[in-house]
Amino acid sequence: MPDxxxxxxxxxGEAQYLAAYDAALKSWPAPFEERYIPTRFxxxxxxxxxxxxAPPLVLLHGMSFAGLSWxxxxxxLNQHFRTYAPDTLNDLGKSHLWQPVTGRExxxxxxxxxxxxxxxxxx
Numbered sequence: 001m002p003d004x005x006x007x008x009x010x011x012x013g014e015a016q017y018l019a020a021y022d023a024a025l026k027s028w029p030a031p032f033e034e035r036y037i038p039t040r041f042x043x044x045x046x047x048x049x050x051x052x053x054a055p056p057l058v059l060l061h062g063m064s065f066a067g068l069s070w071x072x073x074x075x076x077l078n079q080h081f082r083t084y085a086p087d088t089l090n091d092l093g094k095s096h097l098w099q100p101v102t103g104r105e106x107x108x109x110x111x112x113x114x115x116x117x118x119x120x121x122x123x
Contacts, residue, residue: 004042005097007090021094024068030078034094037086039113041101045094046118047085050078056120057081066093084118 008014025034025047032049047067050057057077061069067085070077077083087093089110090101101107115121 003098005100007092007097017092018094021066021068024071027071028068028074029071030074032074036096037114037117039089039110039117040099041089041106041110041113042098043096044089044110044114044117045087045096048083049074050080050082052082054080054082056118057083058115058118058120059083059085061085061088061091064092066091068093086114 006014008017025032028047028049030049032047035046035048036043037046038044045067047070059067059070059073059077061067066087070083070085074083074085087095089095089097101110
């Protein structure tokens with residue numbers, strides 16, 4: 001595995017953030033599983049939930065947030081969809097960045113890899 005590029009200023013800050021993330025995840029309002037999807041830019045952390053056979057719904061968060069930002073919507077969405085809340089690479093969260101995502105083309109390539117890893121053929 002390549003070296004991870006951290007978005008945090010210090011290892012201590014990263015450890016504090018990840019502890020707070022895990023604490024928040026304990027109050028996730030529906031059953032879920034955590035997964036890591038490999039991409040050319042790194043491993044993307046996913047919070048997945050909802051029925052396995054439901055239509056997929058990938059929930060992309062805003063900048064400086066993480067997949068956790070979807071918690072209030074999850075109880076409703078999981079009734080109708082198989083939800084995937086990734087922690088976007090180059091941002092806060094539990095994803096492991098190996099190569100910076102530097103523009104729209106890189107972001108699109110990351111999404112292609114993510115959808116392939118989730119076995120989503122049509123967005």
